[in-house]
Amino acid sequence: MKMKLLLMSLLLLILHEPIWVHGVPVSSPQIIPITPLSTSMPAISPGTQVGEEHHQKDSDKKVIIAVVVASTVLGGVILSFLCFWFCHSKYRSKSNRKNVQSSDAEKGLTVARYLSEFSSIKIVGMKGSVPIIDYKQIEKTTNNFHESNILGEGGFGCVYKARLDDNLDVAIKKLHCESQNAGREFENELDLLSKIQHPNIISLLGCSITDDTRSIVYELMQNGSLDAQLHGPSHGSALTWHMRMKIALDTARGLEYLHEHCHPAVIHRDMKSSNILLDANFNAKLSDFGLAITDGSQSKKNIKLSGTLGYLAPEYLLDGKLTDKSDVYAFGVVLLELLLGRKPVEKKAPAQCQSIVTWAMPQLTDRSKLPNIVDPVIKNTMDLKHLYQVAAVAVLCVQPEPSYRPLITDVLHSLIPLVPIELGGTLRASQVTQQVTPADPPVNSSHR
Secondary structure: OHHHHHHHHHHHHHHHOOEEEOOEEEOOOOOOOOOOOOOOOOOOOHHHHHHHHHHHHHHHHHHHHHHHHHHHHHHHHHHHHHHHHHHHHHHHHHHHHHHHHHHHHHHHHHHHHHHHOOOOOOEEEEEOOEEEEOHHHHHHHOOOOOHHHEEEEOOOEEEEEEEEEOOEEEEEEEEEOOOHHHHHHHHHHHHHHOOOOOOOEOOEEEEEEEOOEEEEEEEOOOOOEHHHHHHOOOOOOOOOHHHHHHHHHHHHHHHHHHHHHOOOOEEOOOOOHHHEEEOOOOOEEEOOOOOOEEOOOOOHHHOOOOOOOOOOOHHHHHHOOOOHHHHHHHHHHHHHHHHHOOOOEEEEEOOEEEEHHHHHHHHHOOOOOHHHHOOOOOOOOOOHHHHHHHHHHHHHHOOOOHHHOOOHHHHHHHHHHHOEHHHOOOEOHHHOOOOOOOOOOOOOHHHO
């Protein structure tokens, strides 16, 4: 307020006060006519004029000094604020980066701390956030990778059962990394699984590196793979209708996490029944992330065709186009396996194969034929409305056109009401319709 008054005073002085030149006041540059001085007018003292002039100059100097000081202070305040804002922003971004790095490190330390509780486990280092376990110890616990401990075989090696401690059974995948592809898959799987934590995705416990051999240590899944359960010696006898729906729901939850909750999204690219593992309670978990890619991590056009015949989506197989809908197609094939008990590809003749999709599609949409092609193990043990709903979901998932396939989130929500509450769904015991028994009249027997 004082500053405004000073400025106004300065303007008034400039506009209205006369300018003194050699002791004579001049109000404007115009010629002023000379008039006789009145005898009554008081005489002007030269001393008074000089005093007023000095007083005026002092006032002007004070106003100018005040303006300069105020401007300097204001500029200093603004400059200080800008410096503070810049430093704070820089510190915050650096802090965020540290938090991301520390979260990965904390996860690695958590796993390492968990493993250190078992006295027989020797951790010799860390690979990123993944503990490195002594290779000699892995050799010893697998009986030098004896074939009696083999749980399964993959493209680049075998999976062995091992006991690192009296209370810790694990699965160890041994990869022979002479080829560049095997080494790449090893690195890729470690990188992805070290960042992922979900109840329906396999847990990574550690790894081992020596010469051309790489080993990955996972939690042990006591009931093996879905493929072994459905197509092995038991032929799915341990899997009831509700248990199969639970496995489908667990698998959908794992895929939804990859597609919707990972940033960037992860495309599994090798979704199949042998990569769905079952624990002691038949909880399903996705495994084998060697071929998985993060959406946008590389040009889809440059991706080498990889996967398993029978699960590959048509657009990926024929044109190399890969999206999350490719995983949805493979999930649809798994759903058909659960429903029909058949393999994804079956030989009809020495040089001829038929896919489960080609064989089943015409019958899946015919309600009179559908009950007849269901896996005999679960035939007549489910509510037919539920059977039709699952078949409809499978049909949508395996549509040739990717845009016609649902998102895995939509699939998930359609399966939840079909699974009993005690198995992770929302189906109440009172909603379960009385199961049809073999003694009851067959449904649509005229079409059998």
